[in-house]
Amino acid sequence: xxxxxxxxxxxxxxxxxxxxxxxxxxxxxxxxxxxxxxxxxxxxxxxxxxxxxxxxxxxxxxxxxxxxxxxxxxxxxxxxxxxxxxxxxxxxxxxxxxxxxxxxxxxxxxxxxxxxxxxxxxxxxxxxxxxxxxxxxxxxxxxxxxxxxxxxxxxxxxxxxxxxxxxxxxxxxxxxxxxxxxxxxxxxxxxxxxxxxxxxxxxxxxxxxxxxxxxxxxxxxxxxxxxxxxxxxxxxxxxxxxxxxxxxxxxxxxxxxxxxxxxxxxxxxxxxxxxxxxxxxxxxxxxxxxxxxxxxxxxxxxxxxxxxxxxxxxxxxxxxxxxxxxxxxxxxxxxxxxxxxxxxxxxxxxxxxxxxxxxxxxxxxxxxxxxxxxxxxxxxxxxxxxxxxxxxxxxxxxxxxxxxxxxxxxxxxxxxxxxxxxxxxxxxxxxxxxxxxxxxxxxxxxxxxxxxxxxxxxxx
Numbered sequence: 013x014x015x016x017x018x019x020x021x022x023x024x025x026x027x028x029x030x031x032x033x034x035x036x037x038x039x040x041x042x043x044x045x046x047x048x049x050x051x052x053x054x055x056x057x058x059x060x061x062x063x064x065x066x067x068x069x070x071x072x073x074x075x076x077x078x079x080x081x082x083x084x085x086x087x088x089x090x091x092x093x094x095x096x097x098x099x100x101x102x103x104x105x106x107x108x109x110x111x112x113x114x115x116x117x118x119x120x121x122x123x124x125x126x127x128x129x130x131x132x133x134x135x136x137x138x139x140x141x142x143x144x145x146x147x148x149x150x151x152x153x154x155x156x157x158x159x160x161x162x163x164x165x166x167x168x169x170x171x172x173x174x175x176x177x178x179x180x181x182x183x184x185x186x187x188x189x190x191x192x193x194x195x196x197x198x199x200x201x202x203x204x205x206x207x208x209x210x211x212x213x214x215x216x217x218x219x220x221x222x223x224x225x226x227x228x229x230x231x232x233x234x235x236x237x238x239x240x241x242x243x244x245x246x247x248x249x250x251x252x253x254x255x256x257x258x259x260x261x262x263x264x265x266x267x268x269x270x271x272x273x274x275x276x277x278x279x280x281x282x283x284x285x286x287x288x289x290x291x292x293x294x295x296x297x298x299x300x301x302x303x304x305x306x307x308x309x310x311x312x313x314x315x316x317x318x319x320x321x322x323x324x325x326x327x328x329x330x331x332x333x334x335x336x337x338x339x340x341x342x343x344x345x346x347x348x349x350x351x352x353x354x355x356x357x358x359x360x361x362x363x364x365x366x367x368x369x370x371x372x373x374x375x376x377x378x379x380x381x382x383x384x385x386x387x388x389x390x391x392x393x394x395x396x397x398x399x400x401x402x403x404x405x406x407x408x409x410x411x412x413x414x415x416x417x418x419x420x421x422x423x424x425x426x427x428x429x430x431x432x433x434x435x436x437x438x439x440x441x442x443x444x445x446x447x448x449x450x451x452x453x454x455x456x457x458x459x460x461x462x463x464x465x466x467x468x469x470x471x472x
Contacts, residue, residue: 015053019110022048022058059106071100071111075119082122087130090123094136101143108148116144117151121159128166131173138176142183149188156184157198164203171214174207178220185227189236192228196244200224201251208255215269218259222272225252229279242282249280256280257293264298267306271315274302278319287326296323296336303341310352313345317358324365333366334373342366343380346389353396356389360402364409371413378410378417387424390433397440400433404444412451427454 022044029040041060048055059068074097081090097116101108120141127133145151163169163177181200184191204221207213225248231241256273263269277295281287290296299316306312320338324330346359363382367374386403393399407426411418430445437445449456 017053019058057106057109072114075114075116078123079119082126090133091136094140098140098143105147108144112151135173135176138180142180145183149184149191152184152191157194161198175216175220178224182224182227187232189233189239193240196228205252218269219272222276225276226279245280245282249286253289257295260298267309267312271312274315274319278322281322284326287323287329291329310349310355314354314358317362321362321365330366334376339376340380343382343385346385357398357402360406364405367409374410374414383420390429394433395436397437401441401444404448407448408451418452
């Protein structure tokens with residue numbers, strides 16, 4: 013259980029250190045932090061340096077002035093005050109929490125509502141409220157969602173304002189399940205679809221829309237055991253999958269936009285039929301082109317590999333991926349970008365997905381030289397749990413029905429490598445590594461997890 017304290021309690025300890033123990037403010041702060049850390053107290057939301065510089069006065073003063081000016085429709089000094097507040101909020105999460113408790117959120121909503129015809133003020137206020145809610149999304153309420161919706165639907169929106177609104181919405185979705193559901197239920201999907209469908213869509217807007225779509229499919233709020241990430245992804249895919257696929261060809265020369273679209277598609281393709289829809293739209297050919305056109309770009313190769321892994325969920329599509337000639341390109345990408353842990357992990361995950369329950373696909377990867385690439389990856393990233401886990405799965409799937417070909421792994425010394433990895437990672441990867449060794453036909457000491465006590469069963 014995480015222990016928390018109030019700002020007042022922390023300030024009292026610092027004050028006591030200064031007055032009773034004659035410490036300097038710096039020493040008093042350091043001692044207080046050490047004391048509370050030793051007691052297991054979480055100081056994330058505590059402003060630690062108030063004894064040195066009490067910036068809370070600036071925060072409270074700015075909020076008060078904004079509230080007064082917005083009510084009086086006074087805009088002469090509005091951007092200056094907003095920038096002052098923004099600079100304080102940027103310092104740390106503690107100041108953002110403090111500002112939220114002192115009415116910053118409600119005041120900023122008021123500014124956005126009352127000055128909606130003043131683009132400079134609106135844009136500065138949007139930047140400020142986004143920073144306020146960064147890591148602090150609990151502030152969002154129904155009024156905020158309604159304002160987001162109205163700003164998206166404003167008839168005279170410029171691209172900069174729209175970009176900032178989308179950025180605010182995305183920040184509200186991160187690590188907050190109820191915000192995601194509230195925003196989704198407000199019908200924001202229609203607005204996002206409209207932006208993607210515009211013939212003159214701004215590239216920065218397309219990118220930001222993709223980021224919002226992915227944020228709506230997150231499942232990262234530990235406070236909720238069950239979220240609606242799958243339901244959101246399914247609904248979004250049914251309405252936007254075709255639009256996103258068309259945008260791939262429109263922006264095919266722009267690696268940033270293409271990458272964002274592919275990553276978004278990977279998060280939306282959560283059902284069998286979506287894989288088929290993407291293939292029917294000639295999406296696999298496009299991925300082939302990405303590997304060919306951007307061979308040295310780490311990020312876009314990683315994004316393409318992530319999308320391929322999602323598509324491998326459909327057996328028919330998986331077979332077509334292999335027959336289209338992508339297997340050598342996957343191996344080439346891992347080899348060429350082997351210094352990138354992200355690309356190596358995604359590439360191994362891709363091999364694992366494409367060879368799952370498919371000996372013929374595994375045979376293609378053997379022919380492409382996958383064994384030496386996997387061995388090199390294990391050697392290079394022996395201490396990286398993600399790489400070793402994905403390598404274990406890839407080895408299993410390539411070996412389980414290809415007994416003869418799997419001897420190539422043994423010839424390359426995979427047994428000693430996996431045993432080294434087992435000593436490094438222990439229980440975290442024990443099951444994965446031992447399962448791979450077992451499927452290679454190598455000696456492995458398996459633990460019997462459940463044993464009987466030798467008692468005779470009786471019936472009453």
